[in-house]
Amino acid sequence: MTDVDVIVVGGGPAGSCAAITAARAGLDVVLIERGPFPGSKNMYGGVVYPRILDGLIPNWWEEAPVQRWVTRRSTMLLTPTQALTVDFRSQAWGAPPYNGATAYRPDWDHWLAGHAEAAGAQLITSTVVTGLLRAPSGAVTGVRTDRPDGDLTAKVVIACDGVNSFLAKEAGLYEHTDAKHFTLGVKETLALPKEVIDERFAVRDNHGVDIEILGGTGGVNGGGFLYTNLETLAIGVVLKLTKLGAQKARPEEIIAGLKRHPAIAPLVQDGELKEYSAHVIPEAGLTMMPKMIADGLLVAGDAAALCLAAGIWLEGVNFAMASGMYAGEAAAEAVRAGDLTAVGLAGYQRRLSDTFVLKDHRRLKRAPELVLSDRVQHLYPQMIANVAERMFRVDNPDPKPGLRRILAQERKRAGVRRRDLARDGWIGFRSFG
Amino acid sequence: MSDTARGGMLEPHAWGGLSFQERMATAEFRIHHTPHIVVDGRVCADCSTRECVVACPAALFVPTAEGGIVFNHEQCFECGTCYLVCNREGAITWSYPEGGHGVVFRRT
Ligand SMILES: Cc1cc2nc3c(=O)[nH]c(=O)nc-3n(C[C@H](O)[C@H](O)[C@H](O)COP(=O)(O)OP(=O)(O)OC[C@H]3O[C@@H](n4cnc5c(N)ncnc54)[C@H](O)[C@@H]3O)c2cc1C
Ligand code: SF4
Ligand code: SF4
Numbered sequence: 001m002t003d004v005d006v007i008v009v010g011g012g013p014a015g016s017c018a019a020i021t022a023a024r025a026g027l028d029v030v031l032i033e034r035g036p037f038p039g040s041k042n043m044y045g046g047v048v049y050p051r052i053l054d055g056l057i058p059n060w061w062e063e064a065p066v067q068r069w070v071t072r073r074s075t076m077l078l079t080p081t082q083a084l085t086v087d088f089r090s091q092a093w094g095a096p097p098y099n100g101a102t103a104y105r106p107d108w109d110h111w112l113a114g115h116a117e118a119a120g121a122q123l124i125t126s127t128v129v130t131g132l133l134r135a136p137s138g139a140v141t142g143v144r145t146d147r148p149d150g151d152l153t154a155k156v157v158i159a160c161d162g163v164n165s166f167l168a169k170e171a172g173l174y175e176h177t178d179a180k181h182f183t184l185g186v187k188e189t190l191a192l193p194k195e196v197i198d199e200r201f202a203v204r205d206n207h208g209v210d211i212e213i214l215g216g217t218g219g220v221n222g223g224g225f226l227y228t229n230l231e232t233l234a235i236g237v238v239l240k241l242t243k244l245g246a247q248k249a250r251p252e253e254i255i256a257g258l259k260r261h262p263a264i265a266p267l268v269q270d271g272e273l274k275e276y277s278a279h280v281i282p283e284a285g286l287t288m289m290p291k292m293i294a295d296g297l298l299v300a301g302d303a304a305a306l307c308l309a310a311g312i313w314l315e316g317v318n319f320a321m322a323s324g325m326y327a328g329e330a331a332a333e334a335v336r337a338g339d340l341t342a343v344g345l346a347g348y349q350r351r352l353s354d355t356f357v358l359k360d361h362r363r364l365k366r367a368p369e370l371v372l373s374d375r376v377q378h379l380y381p382q383m384i385a386n387v388a389e390r391m392f393r394v395d396n397p398d399p400k401p402g403l404r405r406i407l408a409q410e411r412k413r414a415g416v417r418r419r420d421l422a423r424d425g426w427i428g429f430r431s432f433g
Numbered sequence: 434m435s436d437t438a439r440g441g442m443l444e445p446h447a448w449g450g451l452s453f454q455e456r457m458a459t460a461e462f463r464i465h466h467t468p469h470i471v472v473d474g475r476v477c478a479d480c481s482t483r484e485c486v487v488a489c490p491a492a493l494f495v496p497t498a499e500g501g502i503v504f505n506h507e508q509c510f511e512c513g514t515c516y517l518v519c520n521r522e523g524a525i526t527w528s529y530p531e532g533g534h535g536v537v538f539r540r541t
Binding site: 034035036037039040041042043065104105106107110125126127128130145146147163164166177179182184186241242244245246247248249250251252273274275276277278279280 | 451453455456457459460463482483484485487488490491492510511512513514517518520528529530531532533535536537538539540541
């Protein structure tokens with residue numbers, strides 16, 4: 001006899017969704033979170049894509065702790081003195097079922113965990129899971145915690161313990177972890193009056209903006225972001241770990257540099273720092289994904305490197321919510337069938353493979369590496385910005401040059417080889433096209 | 434800890450007048466007396482890369498005049514950057530603070 005049917009480790013979006021589906025299937029579920037409340041340890045850039053909740057929490061938009069609905073999405077390319085922006089706006093995204101929403105993670109995760117409790121899961125906070133309990137066969141049979149007499153046994157353990165997942169590592173599911181597969185995200189939350197934000201970002205009511213930025217990270221490979229909450233802005237950078245240490249630029253200095261950029265400074269000016277925060281992102285997608293199933297164990301969310309971080313896409317919360325959901329369902333299936341081995345739990349893999357979770361990762365398999373490559377980071381932005389500058393510059397009495405000539409000249413000036421450009425273009429087309 | 438003690442590279446002007454201490458004071462830390470991260474200065478002594486010093490977003494790794502590293506766990510984001518960038522076996526022993534302690538990001 002085990003203490004409970006399912007132990008879910010981690011009260012982030014993956015963990016709470018796992019607890020919801022497992023508890024709704026009638027299982028006895030415990031959800032363990034090391035922070036004082038779910039969400040207390042968690043930060044991110046700021047936009048959630050919650051459509052995966054349609055089936056789980058009908059009309060979730062009526063109750064979710066949303067700051068603003070994203071109706072404007074921009075991708076910005078920065079060089080030290082230039083900015084090229086592609087800006088898209090859709091009023092459709094400001095009405096149900098919506099598209100993206102800015103939200104604070106302590107609010108969001110706390111809200112989702114509330115649904116897990118409502119479904120019948122027992123939430124235990126301020127408790128660290130320190131290791132796995134194993135049968136002589138190696139099968140996972142429960143967890144150790146930092147509470148006195150803190151061992152707890154279960155039929156299935158679902159590890160949703162985030163990017164550092166010591167549980168997946170302890171279970172031997174990661175072959176190795178390599179710094180080159182991770183980025184560091186640092187963020188500033190800046191307070192500004194709502195009217196000022198509305199005016200600067202040209203939005204009204206509870207509509208908001210999501211800006212993804214390439215360039216502007218002070219020579220360290222990575223990217224930037226700027227999101228609008230109701231009365232704050234979230235500005236931050238995502239930095240490739242292996243480049244950060246080597247470049248000798250500190251993270252907060254790189255944010256400061258971004259905030260000083262002529263295209264960004266007027267947007268963030270006078271914002272008062274409310275919170276500085278940091279977290280690591282699993283950046284390499286399929287390249288780094290561990291095995292996600294072992295006897296008695298499932299791994300979901302960032303713990304399984306399921307975050308999709310491919311340049312203009314930074315989606316992790318939706319992948320975490322979905323994989324958690326599927327893990328809870330698969331655990332229930334295995335318990336019902338009385339087969340707790342990896343074979344009995346295989347429904348998890350099937351669900352991941354059949355849905356966007358692994359399909360998006362497969363499609364964008366080469367995108368993270370491409371977007372963080374030296375050419376895309378250091379050569380192309382300058383080349384593209386120069387092309388734009390010459391397109392729009394009026395050089396009278398010289399006549400307008402043709403686009404083809406500008407392209408050829410700027411490619412040469414930026415030191416980009418035609419062969420590399422063609423290859424990168426092809427990878428990009430295959431990934432994003 | 435003063436800003437100069439943090440390596441002397443953290444001039445306040447770099448981020449609009451805010452000192453690094455003021456920056457860190459915006460996040461809440463429920464400090465536990467037992468360090469959850471332990472750095473073995475003997476291993477650091479002959480480390481030439483020192484990537485932890487630059488990469489730690491909380492600037493908790495401080496080089497000393499004698500060529501060592503001083504580490505204080507109190508204002509740690511628990512992000513994992515340090516053990517990922519450090520490539521010296523045994524330099525960093527990394528775990529989470531006791532349940533309920535450490536960094537707390539606020540609800541609105
Ligand atoms: C700077 C940055 C910007 C990002 N921007 C976005 C964005 O805009 N949109 C988006 O969708 N995604 C974004 N992401 C990614 C997203 O944050 C993650 O993919 C997502 O949080 C993963 O959810 P999770 O539940 O798997 O893990 P987490 O959210 O990390 O949750 C893990 C939980 O487990 C708990 N835990 C860990 N270990 C233990 C233990 N041993 N015992 C008990 N509890 C434990 C933690 O306290 C935590 O609550 C961003 C990430 C970063 C860092
Ligand atoms: S912690 Fe690692 S990277 Fe930092 S000084 Fe010590 S050995 Fe070097
Ligand atoms: S976990 Fe992050 S904040 Fe804490 S010491 Fe390491 S790098 Fe610094």
